[in-house]
Amino acid sequence: SVNPDLASERQTASFCVEKLTALLDGGTEQTRIRRAVVEAIQSDPVFSSENQYFQTQNERYEAAVRKAVHLQKKMHEMGWTENGPEYKYIYRALSGDVAFLLHRVFMRSISMLGSDKQIAKWIPLATQLRLIGSYAQTELGHGTYLQGLETTAIFDTATQEFILNTPKISAMKWWPGDMGRSATHTVVFAQLYIHGKCYGIHPFIVQIRSLQDHSLCPGITAGDIGPKMNFEAIDNGYLMLKNVRIPRENMLSKFCEVRPDGTYVRQGSQKINYFTMTAVRISLISDEVLTPLMKACTIAIRYSVVRRQSKLKPGEQEAKILDYQTQQEKLLPQLAAAYAFHFINNYLQELFDRGYREIQRKNFDMLPELHALSSGFKAVITHHSTAAVEICLRACGGHGYSLLSGLPSLYTKILASCIYEGENTILLLQTARFLIKCFMAVSAGQPVPPSVTYLAAVKPGKCPAKNKSDFLSPDIYTEAYQHVAVRLISSTAAKLQDLIQSGAKKYDAWNQCTVQLVQAAKAHCHYITVKNFAETVEKLETKAGIQRIMKHLCDLFALHGIFSNTGAFLHDGYISAAQMDMVTASYLDLLAVIRKDAVPLVDAFDFTDKSLNSALGSYDGQVYQRLYEWAQKSPTNKMSPAYERYLKPLLHNALSKL
């Protein structure tokens, strides 16, 4: 039975939830396929995650390996293929809690970087899981700056082998998933040396464990890096190499080859390499960021209509906490952000697909824009979503702090997305570099990519809004975001030039502007997100109330951004103080409007109770019953030896005294 406090929220939905779900999925057929996959996975007990909050890191690893092995069978049974429409839903249904994720990266890097011969040899073996691959790039002392990697691969002409070494402790490979305990092979990135000359970083296939008994191969030291904030299921590992010899054929050689005599040959364009990172950054947004954000919103919003606390009106029963303005102000902007990021993710996907088609036609023109956008949006979306999940957790008070709420794991996992695949600050600075370059080009009258043509439109001007309802006009707020982005980019470009003109070295001037460059890059991404949301809403069909509620969310997202960052808009008087008060009024009004549809808006994300795995967020809202039932299953409720060991001697004498 559904908690009546939750049930009543669903009766007053202003739109059709099922239609919105289909919109999010990209069509009813996609919804059907997704649900079928989720049903098949979640009805299979091997894939259960029910006990995960009680398990040790070792138990989580065991379960992940079991699931990965079972998944191979399951896919065969169900007729699902790696390239089929079901694949993306499998990962979502498993909440990523499965082993051999790096095995897929291993395969992808061979496909992208290997010769046809190498692909023909390794890919079938890997596909059938006859070996387990990993991907060893990051070192203990080296992350984002790949040129700094210290692992070496020295070509030995005599034996036609490469000799691999991690010469110092800081060169030890560190973090690769599946490497700590599972992998038999790995791609290793190392500085290639031939006849004493360094040719830079190249990829090599190295066997690290025996296929017979899984023991480490000669010259290999490897193991697990130990406990992390999350990812207990993954055996992130370390790897040291001491004079490990591999045949010449093991250097991945689609783009570079070492001939038997040691001649180094470069072939084809390596530009496509950048494209791989772009692809990874865009693909992680959906799986690793949007899904957890949507889950956190679902949990916190459902809980907030079930939890009652204090009296809003004297004499009435305690109020649902979502009826408090402060609770609305915590949660509803995060819900709006989830939708905003869903739509910008669609935009990025389309751009990426277009870019991919162009590249296949050998046209690399879109690469800089794609690189800049994927970097910036990866940073902005992961940062914002991480903060949002934390807000959801805190908004649930003490119960949010229990692992059983599901929120702590969502938070500790999404947090990593700010760090991996390019640390956010460094990514934003890459976007900033692109923006400064484009701004210079535009100022010189040169053409620039479509997403930055707006930089040409530098006009002082003032916001034309006359009353608070004007701020519900997408033109008004989109224009304001654009104005701020242009202002920040142009003023930072000016500071940069000033510094250089007054004698600063270029690198030094750049460093002195980086705090502001980061702000400029964020403003650019924020503007594009708002603009894209507004344009998406414009195009939605007006039926079933979908467009209206999406318009409200778009307004909320935009006004929340202004409300939280008033200085940027007030700085040059583009928005006046009086107008800012209108923004605030409009923003606070909107909270009360969207609050009415809050539960239907999270219902539309269509998570099953098993995917949420939360005592607070289940569809029926029976929060207290579930917390109590789950707590009883905790291993901390088994007999503890502490009583016999410590408490009994303390207490045994006390009885007589009472």
Added chain:
Amino acid sequence: SVNPDLASERQTASFCVEKLTALLDGGTEQTRIRRAVVEAIQSDPVFSSENQYFQTQNERYEAAVRKAVHLQKKMHEMGWTENGPEYKYIYRALSGDVAFLLHRVFMRSISMLGSDKQIAKWIPLATQLRLIGSYAQTELGHGTYLQGLETTAIFDTATQEFILNTPKISAMKWWPGDMGRSATHTVVFAQLYIHGKCYGIHPFIVQIRSLQDHSLCPGITAGDIGPKMNFEAIDNGYLMLKNVRIPRENMLSKFCEVRPDGTYVRQGSQKINYFTMTAVRISLISDEVLTPLMKACTIAIRYSVVRRQSKLKPGEQEAKILDYQTQQEKLLPQLAAAYAFHFINNYLQELFDRGYREIQRKNFDMLPELHALSSGFKAVITHHSTAAVEICLRACGGHGYSLLSGLPSLYTKILASCIYEGENTILLLQTARFLIKCFMAVSAGQPVPPSVTYLAAVKPGKCPAKNKSDFLSPDIYTEAYQHVAVRLISSTAAKLQDLIQSGAKKYDAWNQCTVQLVQAAKAHCHYITVKNFAETVEKLETKAGIQRIMKHLCDLFALHGIFSNTGAFLHDGYISAAQMDMVTASYLDLLAVIRKDAVPLVDAFDFTDKSLNSALGSYDGQVYQRLYEWAQKSPTNKMSPAYERYLKPLLHNALSKL
């Protein structure tokens, strides 16, 4: 041997580290006592926390009980007493990782709320740990709003007993520490009923487990609430009561008594009760918030001078990451905040001590101000420090994400401080209520407490700064903070009155202003913090460079606050856009200045390696060596059954194919 990249940072300190440590401790004698305690605790293997990142919740609980029992012996041995100068350092040295913390709350509540007879009976037993107490207030469905508690205590005149019940699942006690597995007794808060009439919430002593065999007493259901985001060592528990009978004497009766015939007698003033919460909120700032914040700064800053990444200048070696402006902008404001909060904590302590003396003289005049300040500062400091620790964690990239860095535990623990002892939003609204009241009083020419007399000084005015160095004048920035606080409080008061005058109900008007009321309360606390920091610096001795470096930190704290919240200062033009650009310039300049002393400034916190328990933060800066050594000890590096069970069948056929 100290990592040379760290050693070089210490050679250029602009001040005497040992002097600063003494300043933080409150004198050289305090430093001596603290070090002696830390040495005694940390040299005793029973108190070791070395393996804690590898332990399960059950193992952590066992260790905490062992430590608590051992501590009793140790204190006796060392001649340390609960009221002695050593006591506060013991908790710090143990990083709070010890059982029976709620036992102390149990004792305190009996001392504060019990009659002399009750104190004489229970306190000696509790002091000798002949029983283990807990404190059962929060319920599954009820937290901050105490009047909503559902547990009942019905007086039975016939048997002279109270009959206790948790009548619904939402009434179940939930969260009390030490209750899940250890406690034999607990104070239970319940609605008192006599002859069918409810007299509100009262405290009762209830035995929950046998002193003979530790089994649950009749009518008691209790256990552990399961895994949480941190506090693995604590057995937070649940408790259900079904017709549990306790003698009349077990109601704590300093202020209220039930006579044998059921007459309810209230005696003395209960105002002192508010004072207890004030005391708790102030005392947690130092132990639970400042210490972890200082640890996080120490870890992140030491790591940032050891970690090198990318080239700042072409041709040179990779740069220390602390040399990047963006890294400075992440970490140095957090360091400044740690000092700012240390000094405001001293201010609050003094105010509290003064209030305590007044109350003993039956003068309760300071209570409202103390309540408002302790609520607001608890919220502001916990919020800011939690965000700061998260920034430190993220600033260390992937290594920060490893539990071995120590940062994840610091974060997951400090996060709880935003929720417990009053949820932050609710506390800020209490501060806001006080501020609005005082603003009204001041406007009517009535007297107000000293900390809010500034509210009378509403003057429009403009900031008089003419160039960026003017913003290094404490008068200039303190005035600006004051201006913003007055503006936010007065404008919200005006909105509140407007709403009421246009017919809104008072409670509804209040709810519609809460988002802005929270902002106003924060602005007030921020202003007091800046003002106090500036006044503290003013009074410091000028010797040994201490005053100079503290002045820099004060400036940084103040300017960072303006830089991060420009809108509040720009809104009514108090600071102009041109002046804001000066703030930014001054702020960025300061980062480079303080960066030079960053390591000495964290060294002054004087944490031992054992207290930090961090592979990144140790005094010698041997980061990579330590990460590798620690990882090897992880239980994830023991043989896993996954190979035999899952991997071997997968792989056994593969060898022949390669």
